[in-house]
Amino acid sequence: MKRLLSTFALAGAMGLCAFGAQAATKLEQVKSKGFVQCGVSQGLPGFSNPNDKGEWSGLDVEFCRAVAAAIFGDPSKVKFTPLSAKDRFTALQSGDIDILSRNTTWTITRDTSLGLNFTGVTYYDGxxxxxxxxxxxxxxxxxxxxxxxxxxxxxxxxxxxxxxxxxxxxxxxxxxxxxxxxxxxxxxxxxxxxxxxxxxxxxxxxxxxxxxxxxxxxxxxxKEPLGPVVAHGDDQWFDIVKWVLFAQLNAEELGVNSKNVDEQLKSAVNPEIKRLLGTEGKYGEGMGIGNDWGYLIIKNVGNYAEIYDRTVGPDTPLKLARGLNALWNKGGIQYAPPIR
Amino acid sequence: MTDLAGPVGGHAKSSFINDPKVRSIGLQLIALIVVIFLGWSFTENARDNLAAQKIATGFGFLDNTAGFGINQTLIPYSETSTYGRAFVVGLLNTLLVAVVGILLATIIGFLVGIGRLSKNFVVRTLSTVYVEVLRNLPPLFQILFWYLAVLSAMPGPRNSISLFGEVFISNRGIIIPRPLFGDGAGIVVWAIGLAILMAILFRHWAASRQEETGRYLPVLWINLGLIIGLPLLALIATGFPISFEVPELKGFNFVGGVQVIPEFVALTVALATYTAAFIAENVRSGIQSVSHGQTEAAHSLGLRHAQTLRLVIIPQAMRVIIPPLTSQYLNLTKNSSLAVGIGYPDLVAVFAGTALNQSGQAIEIIAITMGVYLVLSIITATIMNVYNKRVALVER
Missing domain, CATH: 3.40.190.10 (Periplasmic binding protein-like II)
Structure with a gap:
């Protein structure tokens, strides 16, 4: 049923709106409604799973919270839409959701012919x-x-x-x-x-x-590289989502986490950390968000290692070792471009 | 109207626009043009916007390789087949459930409906309980019950229930021997066809003979003998060219034979029993709509009870039963799309599910799927309407 509705929404959106002419950017839309609408799974422990109170947790969920933190400074400004595997792309194409963060494998068909952009890999799987x-x-x-x-x-x-x-x-x-x-x-x-x-x-x-x-x-x-996805047509939004992940990976690499981030903000001398936390340079400006975006992500949600450890890591019921998902300098293949 | 001479009020030469016929046709034409224009601009706009977002469009994807497996195929299909073929496989699976479901639902529905009016307390109560329970539970819930509750009670393939060592029942479904046709099997098929033809001709002849002479022949028994006897004779004459491939347990599953998958059984049984509850009520109301005077009249003419029911009551009841029965058939066909809940590979699961997701062409695929259900429903309704015309009251 949801698929049918999204299909109608897609047909409606595509049929009635003149594309791109007067439409506000995704960031403006998200700011004006006050939250990020995030597509997640219908319940996959460790990635996106609701508890008995309806609170969502998991790696994919934390990623959406990080995006909300970067934009609003508040990780709770996210609404989740549970989607089955086959409904997920239609929901994104029709604009029902802003980000699809639902253990979705990056493939060429999905990237090139569905009108979608993969923003990175949050989890290397097989x-x-x-x-x-x-x-x-x-x-x-x-x-x-x-x-x-x-x-x-x-x-x-x-x-x-x-x-x-x-x-x-x-x-x-x-x-x-x-x-x-x-x-x-x-x-x-x-x-x-x-x-x-x-x-x-x-x-x-x-x-x-x-x-x-x-x-x-x-x-x-x-090979199943799983990552967040956004719709074609808004490069600014694509950039924001992409760099939220990179900021978390860079933070882990630089040893910045949610516990020491306030201290680092005041006393860090490493220019890389200063750029990440926004005390040097104006890197948020280019994406249309605050320059302290990196600080807000780390402070509110944490770096990649913290998220991994509390959702799928060895101390969780899933007991997944870092493996491929360790940083590039620790035997894995997680690697983020520098913030500069 | 225009024939009227001398219209009132001095408007001797009424304007063309004031002609009600011209005006109504004109308005309808304008409405039609507006609708066509809206449809056209909607399609064009959608196409432009999809192209702008680089979302693939058009029906070319139907020729692409599907690359996924389907576990029940009525026609040859493999992972290398096209989306178009996957569509046909899904459609046939939907039709299979619809046809088998409708046949079963009709039989159960008529039995229960007549049972509701039985003089026997047990039969009547059982029928009432059947109707009240089954029609008041949601169909998806019933499908899940037949699937999960019955399935988990079944043994695995290695401990399957065996009937005469030929048929095996397990949580992998029902495995029956597959008939293999050898030389001369064609003759047997011809014999079956010939027997059916002869049975039809005999029935006509017997009916006209009864009209003329009033003598009654046991048509049913003679025809049954014909349809069974003639092919049997052909079988003996050709030396039994049909053999059976008996299923055999190898590794995880049975090899050989025909597998009736549990998803099909669960879906068909659930839909048939659910729809039968509604059909039973239609049948009961139809029979009750025939006045008791008809029964008394038939009895006084010397017809026996069974004859009264078959020749007098049912034909009149049919006029009331057929229209709602059509709706029930349509409901069953449409409800078959609930298959997706238990993984039966019907049109919605295969085409509007897997194929849609892999090709990403939501608008095209949903449009095709809706079109198919529309056409199926219209075909069913047309057949039932033709039948309805035949049984309807002919007013003189």
Missing amino acids: QGFMIRKDKKVNSALELSGASVCTQTGTTTEQNLADYFRANNMTYEVIAFATNDEVVKAYDAGRCDVLTTDRSGLAGERLKLTNPDDHIVLPEIIS
Whole structure:
């Protein structure tokens, strides 16, 4: 239903408005309504998941809070729209949401033919398989003939087809609209294997009746760079969203975090830190936001490491090691352009 | 109006504009032009704006490779097939649920509807409970019940319930042997066709004979014998050219045979039983609309109870039953789009779901999908209207 509504909204927006002529910029729109509308998942632990009070938490959620902090100085000025995998792009195209931060894989089709721009990678992931221990399977290459549950409208669905075809194996795919349905069907034994991004497997395993009865197979069958997405047509907004992530990564690299940021603001001598926190140079101006944008992000939400550790890191139920997501100088591939 | 000589009030030569016929046609023409113009400008504008945002448009994507799998295909389909073919697969899956669902719903609905009027207390009460429970629960909830509740009670494929070692029931669905047609199987198919043709001709002949002589033949039994006997004879004559491939457990799943997936079973059963509750009420109201005098008249003519029902009551009740029955058929077809809730690969799940998401062409795909449901509904309604005309009261 939501998809149908967004499609009508998209058709309406595209059919009735003369494009770009009188429209206010995205930043002006966001400022005048007073909050950032952020598209998230319908519930994926560690990335975007509501608790019993309806408060959202997770890596993707924190990213939207950081954008709100950079613009308003207040991380709570975000409203979340839960979206299924297949509804997410339409919601962004039609302008229902300002940012899509929903563990979305960056691919060429999505970047070039859907009218969208990927702003960076918040989490480097790869697709994996989860299976019951009692099936006694140790490798994904032993999965020929298996029934596989997955979520429709994801890169997962295509990778699955490619992987089995490339290895000359047969399979039966059962594709559901939402994550919860996938997990329920897998738990009920409808399929032998559940497949999605490995970070997702870690989260979804927690929803199973007996999480310890299931293992994640070692194979990683795809590259899944997950990141926030904005719509085409507003470069200023694209810049803001892109640099919020870079600021968080640079802050980690420079050792600035939410606890020491006030002290750093007063006493830092390193010009890189001064530029990040806005005490030197006017880097917010170019994006149409305050020059203290970097300070506001770090103060209110934290740097990348802080967010990672409290949402998906080793001390959370997901227990995901930094791996590829460590900084470039610590064995990972997270790397941000400099603020200068 | 214009034929009237000497209009009142001295407007002898009434202006062209004042002619009500011309005026109404003119106004409708203007309205039509405005609607067409609005539609055209809407489309043009949408196309320009989509192009400005570099969102792909047009129907060319239908020829692109789909690259995803579908677990129930009535026609050959693989990951290398096109979106166009995925569309046909989804459409056929929707039609399968609609056709099987409508047949089942009609049978259950008529039985329960007649049961509601039964003199037997148990039958009547059971029928009432059926109607009141099933029509008052939301259909999506019923689909989920049939899917998740029944599915989790089923054993895995390795412990599946086996019927005669040929049919296997598990949480992977119902696996039945696949018929393999050998040489001479064509003759058997011809025999079936011939038997059906002969049965129809025989029925006509028997009916006209009864008109003339009043003698009654047991048409049903003779025809049944024809339709079963003739193909059987052909089978024996050609030396049983049809063999069966029995499913076999290999690895995770059964190999061979035909798999009826649990999503299909759950969806069809849920929709059929849900819609049947409404049909039952239509049938009951239809039968009750025929006055009791008709029954008494039929009895006094010497018709037995079953004959009265079949020849007198039901034909008259049909006039009341058919129009709402059409709505129920349309509802069932449209409700089949709830398939997406349990992962049955119907048109909405495959085409307006996966294909939409991968190609990103929301406007085109939603337009096609809505068009398909519209056409399906119009076809169903047309067939039912033709039938309705045949059973409607002919006024003399």
